[in-house]
Amino acid sequence: MADLLELEGVHTDIDQHHILQGVSLRVRPGAVTVLLGRNGAGKTTTMRTIMGVLRPRRGAVRFDGRPIHALAPHAIARLGIGYVPEGQGIFATLTVDENLRVAMLADTAESRDRLRRALVLFPDLERFRDARAGTLSGGQKQMLAIARAFVNPTRLLLIDEPSKGLAPIVIEHLTAALATMKEHATVVLVEQNFAMASRLGDDCYVMDDGRTVHAGPMASLAADQALKRKYLGV
Amino acid sequence: MRRAVPPLLGLALLLLPLLAIEPRAWLTLTVAGLAMGMLVFLVAAGLTLIFGLMDVLNFAHGALFSWGAYAGFSVALLVNGRWGWADSPSVLANAGLLLLAVAGAVVVSSALGIVLERVIVRPVYGQHLFQILITLGATIVLEELIRIAWGPNDQVMPVPVTFKGSWDVADLVVVLRFPIIAIALGAAVYAGMWWLLHRTRVGLIVRAGVENKEMVQVMGHDIHRYFTAVFAAGSALAGVGGLMWGMFNQSIRPAMGGEQLIFAFIVVIIGGLGSVTGSLVGALLVGLSYNYVAYLVPKAAIGVTMAIMVLVLLVRPTGLYGTGK
Numbered sequence: 001m002a003d004l005l006e007l008e009g010v011h012t013d014i015d016q017h018h019i020l021q022g023v024s025l026r027v028r029p030g031a032v033t034v035l036l037g038r039n040g041a042g043k044t045t046t047m048r049t050i051m052g053v054l055r056p057r058r059g060a061v062r063f064d065g066r067p068i069h070a071l072a073p074h075a076i077a078r079l080g081i082g083y084v085p086e087g088q089g090i091f092a093t094l095t096v097d098e099n100l101r102v103a104m105l106a107d108t109a110e111s112r113d114r115l116r117r118a119l120v121l122f123p124d125l126e127r128f129r130d131a132r133a134g135t136l137s138g139g140q141k142q143m144l145a146i147a148r149a150f151v152n153p154t155r156l157l158l159i160d161e162p163s164k165g166l167a168p169i170v171i172e173h174l175t176a177a178l179a180t181m182k183e184h185a186t187v188v189l190v191e192q193n194f195a196m197a198s199r200l201g202d203d204c205y206v207m208d209d210g211r212t213v214h215a216g217p218m219a220s221l222a223a224d225q226a227l228k229r230k231y232l233g234v
Numbered sequence: 235m236r237r238a239v240p241p242l243l244g245l246a247l248l249l250l251p252l253l254a255i256e257p258r259a260w261l262t263l264t265v266a267g268l269a270m271g272m273l274v275f276l277v278a279a280g281l282t283l284i285f286g287l288m289d290v291l292n293f294a295h296g297a298l299f300s301w302g303a304y305a306g307f308s309v310a311l312l313v314n315g316r317w318g319w320a321d322s323p324s325v326l327a328n329a330g331l332l333l334l335a336v337a338g339a340v341v342v343s344s345a346l347g348i349v350l351e352r353v354i355v356r357p358v359y360g361q362h363l364f365q366i367l368i369t370l371g372a373t374i375v376l377e378e379l380i381r382i383a384w385g386p387n388d389q390v391m392p393v394p395v396t397f398k399g400s401w402d403v404a405d406l407v408v409v410l411r412f413p414i415i416a417i418a419l420g421a422a423v424y425a426g427m428w429w430l431l432h433r434t435r436v437g438l439i440v441r442a443g444v445e446n447k448e449m450v451q452v453m454g455h456d457i458h459r460y461f462t463a464v465f466a467a468g469s470a471l472a473g474v475g476g477l478m479w480g481m482f483n484q485s486i487r488p489a490m491g492g493e494q495l496i497f498a499f500i501v502v503i504i505g506g507l508g509s510v511t512g513s514l515v516g517a518l519l520v521g522l523s524y525n526y527v528a529y530l531v532p533k534a535a536i537g538v539t540m541a542i543m544v545l546v547l548l549v550r551p552t553g554l555y556g557t558g559k
């Protein structure tokens with residue numbers, strides 16, 4: 001089957017800094033592709049380049065075979081790409097319900113059904129539906145951020161470091177929820193937590209210094225101690 | 235609990251001058267203060283939304299205020315010249331003239347606002363210094379255009395007779411009419427904005443955008459369309475503010491906007507950048523204190539509004555209702 005997302009030799013600058021220096025990756029439909037790498041390797045910049053928040057200087061981003069790197073972020077989102085940014089990006093002064101409503105692009109039967117499923121997956125959100133999102137715990141905020149990206153019939157979900165700053169028990173819950181969700185979506189996951197990454201991931205890419213330096217099945221990386229030590233320090 | 239503090243302070247400020255001012259003068263000053271506050275609110279509300287959502291410091295807001303006043307003035311002159319609706323004793327004709335003048339101000343100011351946003355503001359998003367320079371430049375051009383079109387001198391604004399003069403309440407107090415109209419209009423605008431922001435989908439997206447515009451974009455909303463709409467709405471409010479201010483003073487001048495802009499910025503800072511409710515509270519605070527102090531110690535009037543701003547910034551650097559972004 002053709003790849004859902006493809007990055008080919010992508011170079012991206014932030015101000016004068018040349019952050020991405022040739023990122024190439026392919027995302028198979030239905031699979032969870034994990035991006036690994038040390039802090040500063042360019043994982044978040046890769047996600048922001050896919051979403052069109054940053055514009056690549058060179059290279060191409062293709063979604064479903066179609067180049068998208070010249071499109072505005074809102075147009076990219078409307079192709080069916082959901083984004084859960086690092087640090088969640090929730091609207092703290094809005095209620096949980098309002099956060100979900102901003103996210104829902106069309107009030108269709110399918111979206112309502114997806115919302116219902118997300119609330120089953122994350123019952124806390126149902127419980128605090130009228131609370132201000134800023135009052136939620138870190139784990140609940142992450143659940144809200146994921147639910148927001150899930151309510152639209154997205155074909156691709158980009159999730160950036162969902163486990164960051166969360167307690168182990170919360171990470172456990174989140175991993176289980178994401179494992180359920182991966183049956184309905186293709187996912188690109190940036191994750192530092194190796195246990196979570198290896199449980200969810202099908203394919204993996206390792207990034208270093210703004211380049212993709214390794215590609216392969218997640219299972220083979222998990223077994224490769226030398227590679228893990230070299231690029232991930234684990 | 236904390237949210238109750240600003241309204242309570244406001245109430246204290248309202249009643250405190252009674253210690254020094256006799257009740258009848260106090261009532262007159264209070265009505266004038268509320269009216270001034272509501273008029274400043276019209277200008278500040280647009281400014282705060284434009285800053286809150288778009289992070290744009292729009293110094294041309296004052297010029298849009300003047301343009302609204304002049305556009306409304308021309309409509310009022312035309313309507314009164316043709317049908318005599320300002321001089322007519324009919325309340326209906328008077329209200330009709332006011333509505334048409336407001337419509338003229340809205341159309342001209344919002345159209346100018348859209349042109350400003352598309353042509354000169356869009357290239358300088360995210361660059362405050364350039365925004366200040368280019369919008370100040372636009373202010374000069376727009377003011378000079380007023381001088382060319384309407385002449386450099388003050389113009390006498392036709393005010394419908396119903397809104398002139400005063401009502402005697404039980405032969406006890408004299409309440410000026412126009413300030414009451416201004417207060418009612420300000421309250422209606424606030425209610426309308428609240429409804430729009432809190433009860434409609436567009437308002438929901440705008441509120442989300444004030445907090446995190448990048449997130450709104452990556453959720454699939456074309457933020458630039460909302461920017462233009464908010465800029466147009468803010469400009470329309472400035473224009474209506476200018477027209478009402480002109481009717482309040484019964485005269486208009488090309489430079490009137492610049493003077494009001496200072497008040498509006500003070501109000502936006504007191505209320506908290508991006509908060510409409512904050513702007514309302516801030517505007518009423520400024521309007522009332524300005525009038526009380528102008529009665530007691532005329533020379534200190536502007537100084538007191540500055541002092542309130544400094545005080546608020548010392549206690550709450552984000553303003554009364556600001557979220558501190």
